[in-house]
Amino acid sequence: MIRNIAIIAAFSSLAACGGQTSKVFSYQPQVWEGDESAVSVTRPGMASSYDTEKLANAHCANYGKVAKLTKLASPLMIPPMRDTYACE
Numbered sequence: 001m002i003r004n005i006a007i008i009a010a011f012s013s014l015a016a017c018g019g020q021t022s023k024v025f026s027y028q029p030q031v032w033e034g035d036e037s038a039v040s041v042t043r044p045g046m047a048s049s050y051d052t053e054k055l056a057n058a059h060c061a062n063y064g065k066v067a068k069l070t071k072l073a074s075p076l077m078i079p080p081m082r083d084t085y086a087c088e
Helices: 002-024 049-061
Strands: 031-034 038-042 067-071 082-087
Touching (some): 031 049, 038 049, 049 082
Antiparallel strands (some): 031 038, 067 082
């Protein structure tokens, strides 16, 4: 019974990802979503905020801005863990 609930929860999480399933299972940080004012970067496995900051800065540079960390990744984020930056 508990195993079935865990399986259902896992598939529900994947369904919530929509077309971003490959980003959930990547071993490298990737831009999850972003625009000219903010960006979220996935933080898988052994990645750190240093790793996500590089991608966030590259994203914000497209708009002539720099990234400023506004929210650290949390293991409670489902799916995936991600750092959030403001483009300033």
